[in-house]
Amino acid sequence: GEDVEQSLFLSVREGDSSVINCTYTDSSSTYLYWYKQEPGAGLQLLTYIFSNMDMKQDQRLTVLLNKKDKHLSLRIADTQTGDSAIYFCAERSQTGANNLFFGTGTRLTVIP
Amino acid sequence: ETGVTQSPTHLIKTRGQQVTLRCSSQSGHNTVSWYQQALGQGPQFIFQYYREEENGRGNFPPRFSGLQFPNYSSELNVNALELDDSALYLCASWRGGSANYGYTFGSGTRLTVV
Secondary structure, three states: OOOEEEOOEEEEEOOOOEEEEEEEOOOOOOEEEEEEEOOOOOOEEEEEEEOOOOEEEEOOEEEEEEOOOOEEEEEEOOOOHHHOEEEEEEEEOOOOOOOEEEOOOEEEEEEO | OOOOEEEOOEEEEOOOOOEEEEEEOOOOOOEEEEEEEOOOOOOEEEEEEEOOEEEEEOOOOOOEEEEEOOOOOEEEEEOOOOHHHOEEEEEEEEOOOOOOOOOEEOOOEEEEEO
């Protein structure tokens, strides 16, 4: 079955770039997502990438996809204290309900 | 456009009791999914409803059941609550059958079983 893995913690200084990495197992996934979760809140969709793309940029966010290695990354430029949160990588199942499979999340801490 | 709303936001139940959680989907979305997020974990798929029928289920026992109504709102019911059912329950909606790329999540219901 699908398995999505992420490192658990990342700390960066305010103004630096953050890079959050994710590996997934389902090579047939067509959509891959990044969600942000702030304390006590639900999930906010940050960005997504379609599997035929290598890169997608959206303001401070850059997503890189390496399909061969099944590796996805999210780069946040000029990281701010408001970016402190848990970031989840998710892949969309290609069978059944097209549901999402999530990683365990990476807790990003931005140091002022 | 309204987002996904869930109720209640918090509740506490006793082991063995039953609970019903509610979700109103985003306007125009006809598909609703439920996820369970245990503390420190990523969300796990429970089941999904499309046009009032369950069309997918994750690895959860039958005591987790649901409904979808004609207005696309949904309920998650859990019978015979266990301590391990304590979690944040998230509802997500999307426009099934389209090229829609993203799911909109609600803020969740935090269930504590004591």
